[in-house]
Every structure is written in C-alpha cells, then in structure tokens.
Amino acid sequence: MDRVRIDDVENDVQPAAVMRKLTEPLGLTDVAINYYELEPGDSFAFAYHSHEVQEEVFCVLSGTATFETEDGPVEVGPNELVRFGREEFQRGWNHGDERVRALAIGAPLAYGTQPKLRYCEDCDAENDTDLNRIDDVDGEAVVARCVECGSETGRWYRGSMDGKVP
Known part of the structure; x- marks a missing residue:
C-alpha cells in the first residue's frame, strides 16, 4: 500500500494554480493521476489536445x-465525471467565479503522440505546439512554440494563468 497527502506533493508548472502529479508518489505503473485546483481563467492543459x-x-470535486x-x-459540475477517449480532443477550463478542484485519471500510463493545438498569431x-521547460530570470517556466513558424504562443510559471506571465 502507498499513501500520499496531496498537499505534500510539489506543485508543478502548469496553466493551473495548483497541479500535483500523484502518479509517481503513489508508485503507479498503469494509470496516471493528477490533482488540480483552477482559479477563474485557469486551464487543466497547455493546449487543446x-x-x-x-x-x-476528470472527476470534478x-x-x-x-x-x-x-x-x-x-x-462538468461538482461530483460529476467526464471521460475522453483515445484521440478525442479536449481542453478543460474554469470559466466560473469559484475555484475548481478536480482529479484527472488517465490509463494506460503512456500517452503516445499528443497533438497540442494553440492559436499562433x-x-x-x-x-501543433512544442512545449519545453526552461529556466529564465523569473524562474522555471514552460514555453509553447508553434511548430510551423517557431513563434512563442504561451509561457507559464508556477500558478500562472493561461500563457500569461504573473
């Protein structure tokens, strides 16, 4: 048995106020589990994917x-779940006024190819978008770049909203 307290897991750099990867701390080998807290305007993912x-x-708490x-x-409201099949495009947001708390469960653990669509001005x-982690003067960030022209389409820091520098 493995047991984890969600608040003890480090917050990751994501377009959500809080994203805690629970897969490794729980020793999971066949399923991925992530915990999210989204402030108004936040998203579960970097792109439509x-x-x-x-x-x-997704289980919305x-x-x-x-x-x-x-x-x-x-x-999808409190105590509701939604399932997305393989190769089904989706991106979840908090368009409301209150914080969203949710669990994301994925199986199998492997993702395979993962197209990530973002608007390029x-x-x-x-x-499609390439995502890369970098260290810059403001700290660790994830940067999205258009695969067609190389332009930056988003940059996130821990707890930042979609593509905006805090």
Missing part, C-alpha cells in the same frame, strides 16, 4: 469545469 493511447477521466470538445463546450491559425 488528445492522447493517442490514453483515455482520460468542486466548482464547474468547462471542456472544449469537438462537439462544443461541456460543463503569426500564422493566424491553430497549429
């Missing part, structure tokens, strides 16, 4: 998350 081999379930999907927006299009 899909997973080639992983299906994903409090607040209301709105997921962008190919069929339009889907709201220079290309005036939604393009």
